Amino acid sequence: LISGEKSSFCAIFLLGSKHSVATQKTRKSSPSNPVPSVLPERRTVVRNDKFMMQELVDTEKKYVSDLQYLCEHYLTAYRNSSNVPFCMKGRENELFGNIESLLAFHRDALLPKLEAIRTSPWLIGVCLTDYADEFGQYSLYFRHTKRREEILEMTTSKEFFNTFRSQLGDMMSLQDHLVRPFQRLTRYRQLLEGLSRFMYSGSEWDEDAKYALGLALRQIKFQLRHGNDLHVLDLLQDFDGSIFEQGNLLLQDDFIVFDTQQQKHKRRVFLFEDMIMFTKAQTEGGSPVFKFKNGWKVDLFV
Numbered sequence: 176l177i178s179g180e181k182s183s184f185c186a187i188f189l190l191g192s193k194h195s196v197a198t199q200k201t202r203k204s205s206p207s208n209p210v211p212s213v214l215p216e217r218r219t220v221v222r223n224d225k226f227m228m229q230e231l232v233d234t235e236k237k238y239v240s241d242l243q244y245l246c247e248h249y250l251t252a253y254r255n256s257s258n259v260p261f262c263m264k265g266r267e268n269e270l271f272g273n274i275e276s277l278l279a280f281h282r283d284a285l286l287p288k289l290e291a292i293r294t295s296p297w298l299i300g301v302c303l304t305d306y307a308d309e310f311g312q313y314s315l316y317f318r319h320t321k322r323r324e325e326i327l328e329m330t331t332s333k334e335f336f337n338t339f340r341s342q343l344g345d346m347m348s349l350q351d352h353l354v355r356p357f358q359r360l361t362r363y364r365q366l367l368e369g370l371s372r373f374m375y376s377g378s379e380w381d382e383d384a385k386y387a388l389g390l391a392l393r394q395i396k397f398q399l400r401h402g403n404d405l406h407v408l409d410l411l412q413d414f415d416g417s418i419f420e421q422g423n424l425l426l427q428d429d430f431i432v433f434d435t436q437q438q439k440h441k442r443r444v445f446l447f448e449d450m451i452m453f454t455k456a457q458t459e460g461g462s463p464v465f466k467f468k469n470g471w472k473v474d475l476f477v
Contacts, residue, residue, distance in 0.1 A: 178420040225293075227370055228292075229293060232290055232293050235285065235364060238355065241284045241352065241355050242282075243282070244277040244358075246275055248339075249278075249339070249352065254267070256335075260329075260334075260335055261281045262329050263331070269326060270327075272318075272323075273312055274353075276312055280312065288306075295379070297380045299388065300385075301384070304391050313399075314405055315402075315405070317357065317401075317403065317406070320403075328348050336349045343356035364395045368393045371385075371389070391416060401424075407427065408425075410462075412467065421450040422448025423447065424446070428443070428444060429441060429456075442454060443456050443465050449472060450470050450471065450473060453467075453472060455468055456467050
């Protein structure tokens with residue numbers, strides 16, 4: 176810009192600024208244009224977290240209904256049918272797991288509690304952490320996920336359940352029904368993460384409520400991961416002792432390790448609370464297993 180243009184631009188900017196300030200002063204003093212306070216924003220936040228709580232309750236009712244449908248129709252058919260394929264006989268636990276226990280927990284305990292606190296979202300963390308032991312049932316259900324999928328992929332299994340499904344007029348497959356617990360736990364995680372964005376100071380979301388919500392979120396994430404951990408632990412072989420006495424499994428991954436001759440080996444390493452364990456991945460009968468090779472107590476490294 177040339178100097179004349181600069182002067183014109185500055186003058187326009189200053190006039191615009193003065194007009195803006197004057198307008199703000201007029202609005203501030205005008206009863207018909209009160210200055211917005213922070214209260215409407217705070218009320219919006221409350222409406223949002225209460226809306227999410229209502230969604231949680233509504234979807235919980237649907238989840239209970241879905242589990243009840245699964246138990247009353249598919250599980251009952253499996254138990255009562257005289258035509259269960261040989262490959263499926265005696266495998267109820269692998270197919271359906273503890274689905275009846277999950278149904279009882281959600282229908283008789285969690286749903287009534289969620290309905291009672293639907294207008295008090297700041298209590299959700301305490302509510303879920305109070306049921307930490309009951310949520311532990313999910314790990315046991317997820318433990319058989321891979322075996323469940325293998326059974327349902329068998330041709331005879333598909334034929335058996337598809338025949339029953341067509342009689343029901345069900346648009347969903349059995350596998351769709353059986354994955355609902357995983358989807359539900361994932362939805363809890365999403366809703367808790369959403370609620371955590373609506374916490375603000377000077378409201379019912381005090382420090383205890385925030386801490387409980389964070390604890391509940393960690394609890395849900397742990398259950399989602401721990402089910403897979405339990406499945407992998409079933410594949411560990413040749414360990415002389417009890418794997419479950421080594422504490423919780425914290426991490427697992429593949430590593431390249433070197434022996435005393437500086438030769439490289441690929442190992443699956445498991446880090447427990449009390450032990451670090453080295454295993455070798457192999458395949459037996461088409462399924463992966465992990466053969467124990469070596470391990471050390473964690474306290475040796477402290």
